[in-house]
Amino acid sequence: MDYSSIIGFSKDHRTETFVMYVQMDIKTYLSFVGDKFDEFSIQRKKESHKGYARLKNDIKDGALLPPITLALKPELVKKYIPFLRAEPQNVDQLNGIFQVSESVYILDGLQRTHIMKDLSEEGYDFKQNQKLLLEFWFEEDMGNLIYRLIVLNSGQKPMSMRHQVELLFLTMQDKLKKDIPGLIMYNERESKARDNASMFPFDRIVTGYQSFLNQSPEINKGKLISDKLDTGKVITDVDMVILEGYNEYTAYLTKYLAIDVQSYRVYEKFSSFSGAKNWLADENVVNSFFAAIGILADEPVFKKRIDLALLNLTELLTNSKIGDDPFALKDYDLIRQGFNPKQFNIGFISRKTIMNCFLEYFKGEGLLSFKKCWSLAKTS
Template sequence: MQEIIKVFTSDYDEVIDSYVSMGKTTYNLALEKLYPLINRFEAQRKLQDKKFYKRLQADLVEGCIMPPITVAFIDKERTDLSDKKDFERYVNSNIDYGYILDGMQRLNTLKSAFEIDKIESNRVLYVNIIVATNQDKLLYRMITLNNGQKPMTPRHQIEILTAKMFDFSRLEYISVQTEKERANRVIRGAFNLEDISRGYLAFLTNNVNNENNKIIDEKMDEILVNRVLDARNRESQLKFDDVIDLVDKFSIEPYCKRWFETNNNLIGFCVGIKESYDDLKNVDPIDFSNSLRLFEEGFHAINPSKVNLGKYRRQLSCEFIKSYARLLEKDGHDLAEYFMEFTS
């Protein structure tokens, strides 16, 4: 018998009276044996528009490991599968009668990737396996896994990552507080975590304009996801930690710190620095403070009654930092003229 899925474990789920396991197969065998199963379970969603999975398809071509899929079986005979070898034999003997409980979209994307591009067919695909006594048990597990809470928006996910992944306590000249912490005790001059999160989102999307009240939230979330995926640069070694460290370094100068406390400036900096980090990393904080005064001189030539000043501040601070070495040579008048031409 051809081994389609290699089984690692065998455990018993007391709630749904089912054996569960983890295993692996290959992309090639997944397409041969698992892809034909995608329409066997009536409770599944229909295939979504392929555009939602175009990034995964590109990643597959580049050599990613696809997230695990879940394969399920109905075993009315209640076979004893406590031994992983028995589990493995059962799965491979009954593979044609399985259901794709989770991962239908991914298998469809894998199929598209194989049809369009050459990808390595023997790459590993991990599989979660459930053997239940009836379909109701599977449906119950689907409901408990996929419902009961509102999915986090990309913005919320990034805010949580900002709070959990970065160690702000190591910073010397700035501090960061959450809304909850501010409710208990306000640290004067502390940055709001939400503002840092906006900077991180700008860094990830390579875009200073990630908020738009004219676009419904669901559509904006989709736009943000696409921006994050499209902005990925595998060659760049710059991390957001590096950006925050540089903000901290410059904030020894009070003028610099006040400038960063304006969130639109911070957002522009977090995007522009991706192009000019090497130019700025060794700049003295006093010199940087003087350059920000030059920026403000040029910026204040803009008529605030004629434009969205916050949007212009994000865009122009980004452009100033991005082209730092070149624009530093200008005086306030020349910079104002440059900003006028840049925004026209």
């Protein structure tokens, strides 16, 4: 019996990526993708969704599934390019791909694969001749694969904005790990919660960077994603060389981490403000802090004041005892409680107030207390 067969070829002329179409029975497919098919770092985690229960029954009934899109692992692509370029394509050599399990990433069809895997482990025998249509992409550039993954996101449960931001700035994450060794970043897929200082969701580092560049804490993630997709690529290594303001941002981010370490210590058992120890990891705070720096840092006189303020803030926190309130969060909480949701968008007015507080602190070289800065921020 023919368990898999190559039925056609195509090419994405935008990226010059070769594509191969294959029919394969489900049992062979599950053996081919292996047990670690969900460990592709840029993929979503396994989802739980009521639509998948219906899909599970459809598969048991023998439904023809939409095509599953696979990408040969980039390090294996080069070997097969000559066979794809040949006229006609060298099918015998290309069939060798199916002899190597766990040689592909799943770009589209991860949840369907989970369901089929579950059925197989439950002992279900798939219907005879129940086959899948597979689309194989031969692409060495991870950026093109990420772009394709986002474009393909048309399943029953949309990919979150957070995940898309993480994918589009994936190379930036790798560079940050090298440039700031103490920074611990985690992605949506990892389902982690912050349980120590210097830990931040990666998308928060990205929006902080955008706030720094735009000199505003108001970040439209949808527009950010759209703008990157319009360029047809993610941030690549070449882009990082000329990435606007990256070195300046990471210099301030390094100082922010040192401040966060002391803040976490001081506020770890602080009960008068919910989430006080993680305040500096809050998205509103991250964006507002870096927006304030972005506004002032272009002017040499203010740049010096920012540097002095950050030194003074680090010293203030280092000298603070556990249970102290150096950020005057109780004062901010009182201001926050006075926000009228009928009059303001609470997120917007919160970010504006926090940014104004940091602006006052930076302009004053860190000599004004945060209690005073909150008071000034409230009226500005």
